[in-house]
Amino acid sequence: MKLSFIGFGNMAGAMAQGLIEFDCLPAQNIYASAAHFDKLEKKAATLGIHACQTNLEAAAAGDVVILAVKPYMMETVTQEIRSALVNKTVVCIAAGFTDRKLRPLLPDDCESLCVMPNTPIRVGQGILVWETGSTLSADMEAKLAELFGPIALIAPVDSEHMGIAGTIAGCSPAFAAMFIEALSDAGVKYGLQRAQALEMAARVLEGTGALFMADHNHPGVMKDSVCSPGGTTIRGVSQLEKDGFRGDIIDAVDAVMNRQ
Ligand SMILES: NC(=O)C1=CN([C@@H]2O[C@H](COP(=O)(O)OP(=O)(O)OC[C@H]3O[C@@H](n4cnc5c(N)ncnc54)[C@H](O)[C@@H]3O)[C@@H](O)[C@H]2O)C=CC1
Numbered sequence: 352m353k354l355s356f357i358g359f360g361n362m363a364g365a366m367a368q369g370l371i372e373f374d375c376l377p378a379q380n381i382y383a384s385a386a387h388f389d390k391l392e393k394k395a396a397t398l399g400i401h402a403c404q405t406n407l408e409a410a411a412a413g414d415v416v417i418l419a420v421k422p423y424m425m426e427t428v429t430q431e432i433r434s435a436l437v438n439k440t441v442v443c444i445a446a447g448f449t450d451r452k453l454r455p456l457l458p459d460d461c462e463s464l465c466v467m468p469n470t471p472i473r474v475g476q477g478i479l480v481w482e483t484g485s486t487l488s489a490d491m492e493a494k495l496a497e498l499f500g501p502i503a504l505i506a507p508v509d510s511e512h513m514g515i516a517g518t519i520a521g522c523s524p525a526f527a528a529m530f531i532e533a534l535s536d537a538g539v540k541y542g543l544q545r546a547q548a549l550e551m552a553a554r555v556l557e558g559t560g561a562l563f564m565a566d567h568n569h570p571g572v573m574k575d576s577v578c579s580p581g582g583t584t585i586r587g588v589s590q591l592e593k594d595g596f597r598g599d600i601i602d603a604v605d606a607v608m609n610r611q
C-alpha cells in the first residue's frame with residue numbers, strides 16, 4: 352500500500368513516524384506535500400519518505416490519501432487535488448469532519464473515511480477514532496485497521512459521536528501534558544530536579560493508564576487503593592475536590608465542544 356499525506360505537520364508527522372518505527376509500512380511507501388517544500392524536504396529526509404513538490408503530485412502517488420491540513424483549508428485543498436482522488440481511498444483527519452461534511456468535497460468515484468488520531472500514535476500508543484458507516488469497502492476497512500492497529504487503539508464511533516470522541520482522544524494529550532507539567536512544577540517547588548520530576552510525572556500517567564487497561568477497575572477504586580484512612584493522599588484528593596479538579600476537566604471538554 353502507498354500512503355500520501357496532504358499536509359505534513361504535527362499530526363501527519365506523528366502518524367508517519369509511528370507507521371515507520373513500528374514496521375507497519377516502509378518509509379519508501381509514504382509520500383507527503385506541505386506548504387513549505389524546503390521544510391518538508393528536511394522532515395522527509397529524516398524519516399526516509401518522499402517529499403512532493405505539489406499536493407497533486409502527492410495525491411497521485413498514494414493508494415490512500417490522508418488529508419492532514421487544517422480544517423479551514425480542506426475545501427481549497429480538495430478542490431486542488433480533486434482529479435487525483437478518483438478511484439482512491441481518502442482518509443480525513445481534520446477536527447470537526449464527518450462523512451457528511453467531507454463527501455461534498457470529494458469526487459463520487461472514491462471511498463472515504465473520517466478519523467481522529469492523536470499524537471501518541473508516534474510511539475505506538477495512539478487512538479484512532481473511526482467513523483462508522485463510511486463509504487469504505489470492507490476490504491479497505493480491514494486493510495486500514497490492520498495498518499494502524501499496531502500503533503493505535505481503533506475506536507469506532509457513529510457520526511453523532513465523532514466530535515466528543517475526537518475531543519477525548521485528539522485534544523486530551525494537551526490536557527495530560529499540562530498535568531505532567533503541573534506535577535513536575537510541584538516536584539521542583541520541593542527541590543526535585545526538573546528532568547526527574549517530569550519523568551516521574553509522565554510515568555505516573557503511563558502507569559496508571561496501564562493499570563486501568565490491565566484491570567478495568569473503576570477509577571474510584573484505583574484512587575481508593577492509594578488513599579489510606581487518615582493518610583496523606585486523601586488530603587491531596589480532598590484539596591483537588593475543593594478546587595474543582597474533575598469539574599475543570601469536564602469544563603475543558605465543554606469548551607472544545609462549544610467551539611465545534
Ligand atoms: N495536532 C493534533 O494533535 C491533531 C490534529 N488533528 C488534525 O490534523 C490536521 C493537521 O493538524 P496539525 O498537524 O496539528 O497542524 P500543523 O499546523 O502542524 O500542520 C499543517 C500542515 O499543513 C500544511 N499546509 C498548509 N497549507 C497547505 C496547503 N495549501 N497544501 C498542503 N499543505 C498545507 C502545513 O505546511 C503543515 O505541514 C488538522 O485538521 C487537525 O484538526 C487531528 C487530531 C489531532
Ligand SMILES: O=C(O)[C@@H]1CCC=N1
Nearest residue numbers: 445446517518521522
Ligand atoms: O486543536 C486542534 O485544532 C487539533 C484538533 C485535535 C487536536 N488538535
